[in-house]
Amino acid sequence: MKLFFIILLSSITFMSCSAQPNQTKKNTMDSIKKTNPVYSNNSIDKVNLPDEEWKKILSPEVYYIARQKGTERPGTSAFEHSTEVGTYYCAACGNPLFKSDTKFESGCGWPSFYEPISKSSIIYLPDNTLGMRRTEVECGRCKAHLGHVFEDGPPPTGLRYCINGVVLDFAKAQAAEKKYDEKKKG
Numbered sequence: 001m002k003l004f005f006i007i008l009l010s011s012i013t014f015m016s017c018s019a020q021p022n023q024t025k026k027n028t029m030d031s032i033k034k035t036n037p038v039y040s041n042n043s044i045d046k047v048n049l050p051d052e053e054w055k056k057i058l059s060p061e062v063y064y065i066a067r068q069k070g071t072e073r074p075g076t077s078a079f080e081h082s083t084e085v086g087t088y089y090c091a092a093c094g095n096p097l098f099k100s101d102t103k104f105e106s107g108c109g110w111p112s113f114y115e116p117i118s119k120s121s122i123i124y125l126p127d128n129t130l131g132m133r134r135t136e137v138e139c140g141r142c143k144a145h146l147g148h149v150f151e152d153g154p155p156p157t158g159l160r161y162c163i164n165g166v167v168l169d170f171a172k173a174q175a176a177e178k179k180y181d182e183k184k185k186g
Contacts, residue, residue, distance in 0.1 A: 038142070039094040041171070044120075047093045047142035058092060065164045066092045066144035069136075074109025077165025081105070087117070089169040095141035097121050097168070098161070106153070106160055111168065113161040114153045122161075124149070137161060 036057045038047045049057075054067050064070040079088070088098040088111075098113040106112035116122045120140045127136040127148065137146045146163050153160035 036092075039092075041089055041094045041096060043094070044141070049142075054092070061166050062091050065166045066090075066139075066142075066146075069145040070164075071147075072110070072164045072166045077111055077168075079111040079165040079168055079170060080109070082111075082170070084170070084172055086170055086172040088113075088163075089171065090139040090142060090144055090146070091167045091169045092144040093139060093142035094169070095121060095139050097139065097146070098163075100173070104154055106162070108160070108162055110147065110162050111165050112153070113163065114155075114157045114159055116161065122146070122149075137163075139167075 038049065038057070051067060055063055058066060061072075065072060082103075083100075085100050087096055087100070088103075089096055096117045098116055102113045102115045104112055104114060123138040123140050123143065125136045125138060127134045134148045134150070137149050138144060139146060144167055146161075146167055148162050150160045150162060151158055
């Protein structure tokens with residue numbers, strides 16, 4: 001019994017220590033952007049690379065989620081509880097995905113949004129894996145797996161885009177953009 005509690009305590013400690021802080025995530029994304037020839041926040045060109053190229057470009061964590069349709073552990077994303085104002089991008093290609101004003105606390109363990117930036121920023125696919133009927137969402141530019149969308153979100157859309165934080169990049173809003181967002185909120 002004592003061994004069980006030691007293992008349990010060790011597991012909890014490991015899980016809490018393995019979550020990356022925002023600064024580490026930022027430094028990692030900055031280095032990935034420098035070595036990623038397809039990363040662009042303003043290109044609309046579709047990206048279609050062979051798997052071996054993605055392996056060279058992406059970190060193992062981003063590759064696992066984006067290209068192998070993995071899932072990060074709940075509660076480990078640096079973006080889950082973030083309230084910073086700005087834009088979330090695809091970590092694989094830089095495609096704009098979500099504005100921070102559409103982010104909400106869903107309690108599901110992953111960053112949640114109720115609406116993408118545009119209809120073309122997301123691709124929707126049926127996902128019947130694990131004995132469930134879900135809708136997978138992919139990046140509209142590079143087809144990176146992002147997560148899933150559910151119909152239990154807040155108004156105005158009623159949708160909850162449950163997104164793996166590992167495949168998100170974030171840029172803070174510029175001062176003018178912040179003022180616009182604040183004015184828009186009322």
